[in-house]
Amino acid sequence: xxxxxxxxxxxxxxxxxxxxxxxxxxxxxxxxxxxxxxxxxxxxxxxxxxxxxxxxxxxxxxxxxxxxxxxxxxxxxxxxxxxxxxxxxxxxxxxxxxxxxxxxxxxxxxxxx
Amino acid sequence: xxxxxxxxxxxxxxxxxxxxxxxxxxxxxxxxxxxxxxxxxxxxxxxxxxxxxxxxxxxxxxxxxxxxxxxxxxxxxxxxxxxxxxxxxxxxxxxxxxxxxxxxxxxxxxxx
Numbered sequence: 316x317x318x319x320x321x322x323x324x325x326x327x328x329x330x331x332x333x334x335x336x337x338x339x340x341x342x343x344x345x346x347x348x349x350x351x352x353x354x355x356x357x358x359x360x361x362x363x364x365x366x367x368x369x370x371x372x373x374x375x376x377x378x379x380x381x382x383x384x385x386x387x388x389x390x391x392x393x394x395x396x397x398x399x400x401x402x403x404x405x406x407x408x409x410x411x412x413x414x415x416x417x418x419x420x421x422x423x424x425x426x427x428x
Numbered sequence: 429x430x431x432x433x434x435x436x437x438x439x440x441x442x443x444x445x446x447x448x449x450x451x452x453x454x455x456x457x458x459x460x461x462x463x464x465x466x467x468x469x470x471x472x473x474x475x476x477x478x479x480x481x482x483x484x485x486x487x488x489x490x491x492x493x494x495x496x497x498x499x500x501x502x503x504x505x506x507x508x509x510x511x512x513x514x515x516x517x518x519x520x521x522x523x524x525x526x527x528x529x530x531x532x533x534x535x536x537x538x539x540x
Contacts, residue, residue, distance in 0.1 A: 319470075352531075358516050360471070360531035406470055414459065414526040415484050418470030 317342045319407050321419035328397045329427050335382070336392040336422045338407030348410035349390040351381065354421070355403045363405075366390060394424075402426045430455055432521050432532035440538045441509050449504040449535045453521030459483075460502040461529060462494060465516040477502050478525045506537075514539045 318341040328334035340349065351363040366374045366381045374381040382391040394401060407419045433452045441447050453460055459478045463471035473486035477496035491507045500521075506513055516536050520529035 350528075358518075358534040358536070360518060360520070362528065362530065365528060408470075410526075410529075412526075413484050414461065414476055414522065414529070415473045415486070416461070416463070416471070416520075416529060417473070418463075420470050 317344070317409060317411060317417050319409050319417055319419035321407055321422050323422045324420070325423045325425070327425050327427060328394075328401075330399060331396055333393060333395045334397055334424065336394070336405050336407075336424065338390045338392065338419060340388050340390060340407075340409050342388075342409060342411075344412060346412055349381070349383070350408040350410065350416070351379070351390075351392045352406045352408060353401075353403045354406060360406070364392065397426045399426050399428060432519060432530050434517075434519050434532040434535050436535060437533070438536045438538075440540065442540050443509055443511060445509050445539075446505065446507045447509060447537060449506075449517050449519075449537070450501065451504070451519030451521075451532060452501045453519075454530050457521035457523050457530070458500050459522045459525050459527075460496060460500065461520045461522070462502070462504045463518040463520065464488070465518060465534075466512075467515070471518055474504065476525075483525060509539045511539050513537065 347368045349366045353361045380393045408416045461476040462474040465471040475485040480496045496502045516534045519532045522529045
């Protein structure tokens with residue numbers, strides 16, 4: 316069965332430093348998409364970055380990059396130059412072929428000044 | 429360009445009551461998916477509507493039902509509310525039954 320695992324319930328990072336949030340996935344489908352979302356305390360899910368299963372290059376979006384290791388079934392999010400506003404819950408999600416998103420349990424990131 | 433909107437923002441109900449939550453998709457989107465997010469958990473897929481039909485369904489009982497209107501907006505109905513239905517209900521829209529999903533701000537439902 317498809318599954319997303321985020322093993323870090325909480326993470327701390329110093330402002331301006333980089334941080335890596337871990338995500339592993341399990342699927343038997345050859346075609347899938349991997350997403351990272353940010354969820355501040357307000358509750359809205361904010362799209363950060365996307366990686367397709369056939370993409371050869373790792374995705375990047377500004378300060379966000381996705382370290383995609385297909386053989387290891389991992390899709391870690393790297394946030395460079397952390398800012399206080401990055402403090403939030405972060406969810407890794409996998410999209411099945413028909414569009415359903417499967418989410419991990421989330422990682423709560425706290426950025427320290 | 430309006431994003432995904434949901435109403436109401438917050439809702440308090442008592443056990444056994446029925447509730448209807450509403451979602452308007454992002455302009456140009458025709459697919460709506462609903463998710464339930466319990467406190468401290470990741471969102472769980474409830475169902476997806478495309479072309480006014482339920483296209484996919486997650487592991488939720490029949491108390492959870494939905495509808496999609498010709499203008500692509502959608503409703504989520506929950507009957508016979510239980511305490512465990514208390515959660516943030518998120519609506520996401522996309523195009524063509526797949527694609528990137530854009531989320532609304534959610535509706536916080538509290539069942540007393």
